[in-house]
Amino acid sequence: MTEPLRVALAGLGTVGGGVIRLLDANRDLIKRRAGRAIEVVAVSARDRAKDRGVDLTRFDWIDDTTALAEYESADVVVELIGGSDGPALTLARKTLAAGKAFVTANKAMLAHHGLELAEAAEAQGTALKFEAAVAGGIPVIKGLREGAAANAIERVTGILNGTCNFILSKMEAEGRDFAEVLNEAQALGYAEADPSFDIDGVDAAHKLSLLAALAFGTQPAFGDVAVTGIRHVLAADIAEAAALGYRVRLVGVAEADAHGLFQRVHPHLVPVDHPLAHTTGSLNAVVADGNFVGRLFFQGRGAGDGPTASAVVADLIDIARGEFGSAFAMPASALAKPAPADTGERRGRAYLRFAVVDKVGVLAEIAAAMRDAGVSIESLIQRGANSDGHVLVAIVTHEGPERCVAQALEKLRGSQSLAGDPMWMHILG
Amino acid sequence: MTEPLRVALAGLGTVGGGVIRLLDANRDLIKRRAGRAIEVVAVSARDRAKDRGVDLTRFDWIDDTTALAEYESADVVVELIGGSDGPALTLARKTLAAGKAFVTANKAMLAHHGLELAEAAEAQGTALKFEAAVAGGIPVIKGLREGAAANAIERVTGILNGTCNFILSKMEAEGRDFAEVLNEAQALGYAEADPSFDIDGVDAAHKLSLLAALAFGTQPAFGDVAVTGIRHVLAADIAEAAALGYRVRLVGVAEADAHGLFQRVHPHLVPVDHPLAHTTGSLNAVVADGNFVGRLFFQGRGAGDGPTASAVVADLIDIARGEFGSAFAMPASALAKPAPADTGERRGRAYLRFAVVDKVGVLAEIAAAMRDAGVSIESLIQRGANSDGHVLVAIVTHEGPERCVAQALEKLRGSQSLAGDPMWMHILG
Numbered sequence: 066m067t068e069p070l071r072v073a074l075a076g077l078g079t080v081g082g083g084v085i086r087l088l089d090a091n092r093d094l095i096k097r098r099a100g101r102a103i104e105v106v107a108v109s110a111r112d113r114a115k116d117r118g119v120d121l122t123r124f125d126w127i128d129d130t131t132a133l134a135e136y137e138s139a140d141v142v143v144e145l146i147g148g149s150d151g152p153a154l155t156l157a158r159k160t161l162a163a164g165k166a167f168v169t170a171n172k173a174m175l176a177h178h179g180l181e182l183a184e185a186a187e188a189q190g191t192a193l194k195f196e197a198a199v200a201g202g203i204p205v206i207k208g209l210r211e212g213a214a215a216n217a218i219e220r221v222t223g224i225l226n227g228t229c230n231f232i233l234s235k236m237e238a239e240g241r242d243f244a245e246v247l248n249e250a251q252a253l254g255y256a257e258a259d260p261s262f263d264i265d266g267v268d269a270a271h272k273l274s275l276l277a278a279l280a281f282g283t284q285p286a287f288g289d290v291a292v293t294g295i296r297h298v299l300a301a302d303i304a305e306a307a308a309l310g311y312r313v314r315l316v317g318v319a320e321a322d323a324h325g326l327f328q329r330v331h332p333h334l335v336p337v338d339h340p341l342a343h344t345t346g347s348l349n350a351v352v353a354d355g356n357f358v359g360r361l362f363f364q365g366r367g368a369g370d371g372p373t374a375s376a377v378v379a380d381l382i383d384i385a386r387g388e389f390g391s392a393f394a395m396p397a398s399a400l401a402k403p404a405p406a407d408t409g410e411r412r413g414r415a416y417l418r419f420a421v422v423d424k425v426g427v428l429a430e431i432a433a434a435m436r437d438a439g440v441s442i443e444s445l446i447q448r449g450a451n452s453d454g455h456v457l458v459a460i461v462t463h464e465g466p467e468r469c470v471a472q473a474l475e476k477l478r479g480s481q482s483l484a485g486d487p488m489w490m491h492i493l494g
Numbered sequence: 495m496t497e498p499l500r501v502a503l504a505g506l507g508t509v510g511g512g513v514i515r516l517l518d519a520n521r522d523l524i525k526r527r528a529g530r531a532i533e534v535v536a537v538s539a540r541d542r543a544k545d546r547g548v549d550l551t552r553f554d555w556i557d558d559t560t561a562l563a564e565y566e567s568a569d570v571v572v573e574l575i576g577g578s579d580g581p582a583l584t585l586a587r588k589t590l591a592a593g594k595a596f597v598t599a600n601k602a603m604l605a606h607h608g609l610e611l612a613e614a615a616e617a618q619g620t621a622l623k624f625e626a627a628v629a630g631g632i633p634v635i636k637g638l639r640e641g642a643a644a645n646a647i648e649r650v651t652g653i654l655n656g657t658c659n660f661i662l663s664k665m666e667a668e669g670r671d672f673a674e675v676l677n678e679a680q681a682l683g684y685a686e687a688d689p690s691f692d693i694d695g696v697d698a699a700h701k702l703s704l705l706a707a708l709a710f711g712t713q714p715a716f717g718d719v720a721v722t723g724i725r726h727v728l729a730a731d732i733a734e735a736a737a738l739g740y741r742v743r744l745v746g747v748a749e750a751d752a753h754g755l756f757q758r759v760h761p762h763l764v765p766v767d768h769p770l771a772h773t774t775g776s777l778n779a780v781v782a783d784g785n786f787v788g789r790l791f792f793q794g795r796g797a798g799d800g801p802t803a804s805a806v807v808a809d810l811i812d813i814a815r816g817e818f819g820s821a822f823a824m825p826a827s828a829l830a831k832p833a834p835a836d837t838g839e840r841r842g843r844a845y846l847r848f849a850v851v852d853k854v855g856v857l858a859e860i861a862a863a864m865r866d867a868g869v870s871i872e873s874l875i876q877r878g879a880n881s882d883g884h885v886l887v888a889i890v891t892h893e894g895p896e897r898c899v900a901q902a903l904e905k906l907r908g909s910q911s912l913a914g915d916p917m918w919m920h921i922l923g
Contacts, residue, residue, distance in 0.1 A: 087786050091646055097711055097824045098643050196641075202787035204641025211817070212625075212633025214527050215807030217520055282526055340793065343772050357516050358631035358804035364769065364791040375787035378644030388640070388817040395526045 069102035070385040073133040074124075075156055076145030077110035077117055080170060080197070083370030084143065084377050085119045095378065099385035103378070107136050134159030141166040141192075141384055143377060149173035161185040161193065166389075168380045170197035170373055176271035176287035179278065180400070183392040193392040194380035199272040200225060200349040202372025203365040204379065209279040209353060210394040216355030218280035221319045222493070225272040225330075227347035227367040228256045228263040229295050229315040233303070233332075234345045237312060242300045255347060265294035266315060266330040273317035277328055278393050280353060281321035282401055285393070289405040290317075290328040297488055298332050302418055305446060305459045306334050306490075311416075312342045316493060320406070327406035334416050334492040340364070341493070409468030414443070414492040417462070417470070419477075420455040420484040427482040431458060438473035441465060455484040461492070498531035499814040502562040503553075504585055505574030506539035506546055509599060509626070512799030513572065513806050514548045524807065528814035532807070536565050563588030570595040570621075570813055572806060578602035590614040590622065595818075597809045599626035599802055605700035605716035608707065609829070612821040622821040623809035628701040629654060629778040631801025632794040633808065638708040638782060639823040645784030647709035650748045651922070654701040654759075656776035656796040657685045657692040658724050658744040662732070662761075663774045666741065671729045684776060694723035695744060695759040702746035706757055707822050709782060710750035711830055714822070718834040719746075719757040726917055727761050731847055734875060734888045735763050735919075740845075741771045745922060749835070756835035763845050763921040769793070770922070838897030843872070843921040846891065846899070848906075849884040849913040856911040860887060867902035870894060884913040890921070 074081055088095065088103055096102045107125040109132075127133055130152050133142050142160040144167065146153045153174050160167045161182060169175070175182070175195055186193035196206045200223070209218070224230050228250065235246045247264065250256035262268045274287040295315050303313045311334035320327045335342045340362045344350040349367025354360050366372040383389050393400055421427045428447065435442055441463040448457050462470065474487055503510055517524065517532055525531045536554040538561075556562055559581050562571050571589040573596065575582045582603050589596045590611060598604070604611070604624055615622035625635045629652070638647070653659050657679065664675045676693065679685035691697045703716040724744050732742045740763035749756045764771045769791045773779040778796025783789050795801040812818050822829055850856045857876065864871055870892040877886050891899065903916055 083786070087644055090785065091644060094646055094711065095644060097828045100819070100825065202784075203790060204637055207636065207641050208633055211812060212636050212808055213804070214811045215516055215520060215524060215804045217523055282523065340772070343769070355631075355804060356519065357512070357800040357807075359795045359798075359801055361632060362791075362793040364793075366788045369788075371786040372788055375642065375644045375784060378786075379641055382643045383640060386819045388819055390529070390815045390817055396529065399526045 069104045073107040073139035079370040080373045083374030087374040144169040164189040166192035172198040172271040179285040183397040192389040197376035201367040202375040205351045223351040225269040231347040266292040277319035325404040325406035416490040417460040418488040419458045434476040498533045502536040502568035508799040509802045512803030516803040573598040593618040595621035601627040601700040608714040612826040621818040626805035630796040631804040634780045652780040654698040660776040695721040706748035754833040754835035845919040846889040847917040848887045863905040
């Protein structure tokens with residue numbers, strides 16, 4: 066195995082450029098570690114003329130990206146185009162069908178088509194690897210697939226979107242509201258011009274579905290992830306949470322038990338002594354609770370060219386070493402397909418915040434709805450009127466079934482007393 | 495590869511029992527993940543009669559532990575005896591010479607003989623794996639060997655001994671002194687009857703030398719680790735550190751650069767916003783700073799039967815999957831052998847604490863020694879006399895070469911003003 070591992074690279078955005086720079090910068094070290102050189106031989110991207118700050122003349126330029134799958138002298142195709150379907154998926158299918166290894170950072174494609182691609186890789190005995198698809202440079206795919214492989218994993222919890230965590234951290238540190246901080250994050254390049262995939266939780270849900278598959282030995286089930294983003298988190302929510310000893314984070318939680326597969330991405334109140342509470346700024350982090358290892362915590366940079374390139378090249382090194390196997394930690398045929406869990410039966414504590422009209426009887430109405438639904442209130446705080454004339458009422462419930470909270474909110478739906486949809490955040494146990 | 499992976503297990507202490515319990519509890523899951531069953535076939539320990547709470551009658555009992563190396567129907571030997579030499583080393587040599595895979599939790603043996611054993615494994619094309627040897631259940635060996643393999647690692651930093659961290663955390667939380675807390679830790683089983691390997695930093699140094707080898711592509715060099723334990727840390731040091739925004743931790747630090755290989759285990763002042771500051775109780779944690787990935791942080795339980803068994807069985811799963819290679823991430827012949835770094839040239843800030851006699855001129859003497867050695871003082875605090883009549887003087891220096899601090903302490907050595915050896919703690923940058 067002294068022949069170089071030859072790589073065809075699709076996509077020359079930030080991450081693609083990062084992969085080339087990394088392979089240049091750490092060339093000798095990687096050769097020592099992998100036992101053979103790793104060399105890009107061909108590249109493809111939309112715009113050949115664009116200056117990417119790296120010398121591309123040494124590589125074959127292929128205009129038709131999906132033709133990289135048939136590029137004869139490549140052993141591996143690295144896909145950094147993105148998008149759940151389209152050219153990325155075509156390239157994946159063709160590459161694996163050709164019996165070549167496939168490395169991708171494309172969480173959306175894997176969340177939607179991961180099972181099919183894993184089957185295709187298995188059929189050819191080749192590698193499908195995607196460390197960069199979840200939590201950037203943090204080796205969490207490997208951590209679950211291999212590091213924690215001896216354990217029945219009880220729960221995976223993670224901060225999986227750096228944009229959201231950056232925004233929430235900044236709202237927390239500066240007491241500012243969402244829209245304002247989002248604008249600033251966009252100006253700084255921490256958020257996309259169209260930020261909805263990030264701030265609405267879809268990106269985190271893609272990643273959570275992959276972590277769940279690895280952790281529980283189940284087929285990726287992105288469609289079953291319950292997703293709520295951070296658009297409606299107020300600075301006031303963060304302040305109330307802080308006063309109660311919590312921080313607000315967009316947390317993905319997955320559990321599998323006899324009731325089925327539970328997957329949720331939602332803003333949560335995280336106790337300050339929980340490791341995810343210390344995950345600030347654009348960092349990502351994953352907590353895995355195993356039945357023998359206990360709690361494992363992984364933290365690092367979840368995005369950016371350097372961390373993502375680090376994960377892509379780690380996959381290439383595994384392939385160069387011949388140390389790879391089933392994409393989802395077991396043969397695709399062995400992956401279970403549990404039903405989605407009934408969240409109503411989940412027990413937990415909840416943070417509920419209402420923006421209400423400042424008039425007599427509103428509190429009584431809310432309290433009655435809670436009582437009638439069997440929701441027990443641990444604390445209730447009402448603050449004076451906002452600049453928009455509304456009053457905020459924040460409730461923390463005692464532990465109870467989520468069904469009851471949902472019923473209480475249903476009772477209040479359409480009430481003239483409410484000045485908007487209530488905010489329901491789960492409190493991480 | 496549907497034949498079971500057959501395991502011969504040497505050592506039936508807490509961890510050995512844990513491995514058997516884990517393989518029983520997670521049998522089906524492991525079979526799905528590994529693609530084949532993992533089965534213990536033979537065991538060996540000192541006392542056959544002892545009740546270990548697991549059914550051993552289903553395994554062959556072998557009286558001569560080192561004979562497990564020749565146990566014909568085993569594919570792997572798992573060594574959980576401990577000790578850097580003696581039967582553990584004999585078993586390792588014989589197992590690898592017989593071409594069987596070898597899995598161990600024995601940090602002492604690897605720190606002393608890791609290179610030899612890696613060469614022996616390579617010569618036979620078999621596996622030498624030791625995830626359980628460092629940081630218990632946390633997959634840090636894999637994290638460095640594979641997860642961060644694309645990076646030049648600039649620095650590895652870790653809390654590698656749970657006993658020390660438990661003691662320091664308890665001293666911090668309760669304001670109590672070392673000896674008292676050690677006694678309690680011993681009573682609780684968190685510290686050995688002879689705790690010196692732990693509290694004097696030797697155990698952490700064993701582990702650090704293995705992390706350094708993996709991180710930097712160097713031969714394990716345990717003999718070059720500068721080691722100081724936590725015996726002389728006072729509750730007062732922890733209180734002063736807290737007042738300055740630091741926590742006291744026994745930290746292992748390794749760096750490799752043009753000046754050579756730097757390895758140190760020493761009590762450090764850790765800034766409260768550093769991830770290691772949040773590693774409390776008996777947890778372990780490792781920070782790796784890579785040139786592309788940035789800072790990776792791994793945290794979890796560093797000892798105990800469950801976490802350690804989890805790491806042992808993770809190694810077995812890698813072997814069952816056929817996903818293993820060089821023990822130290824590259825062929826033993828490719829490992830560099832840098833000279834130990836000259837610590838005098840290292841620049842940093844220091845915490846210095848003196849117990850002094852309560853008389854005129856002592857402060858002047860200390861201040862003069864600092865001045866004469868070129869040590870610039872950032873802050874100096876003198877507190878009233880202790881119960882033993884001595885006064886504590888705590889100094890934090892500006893950044894400067896360690897050589898100067900060493901010179902200042904040398905000037906003060908033997909001074910009648912000092913009531914004991916000064917404490918020098920480095921401040922983590």
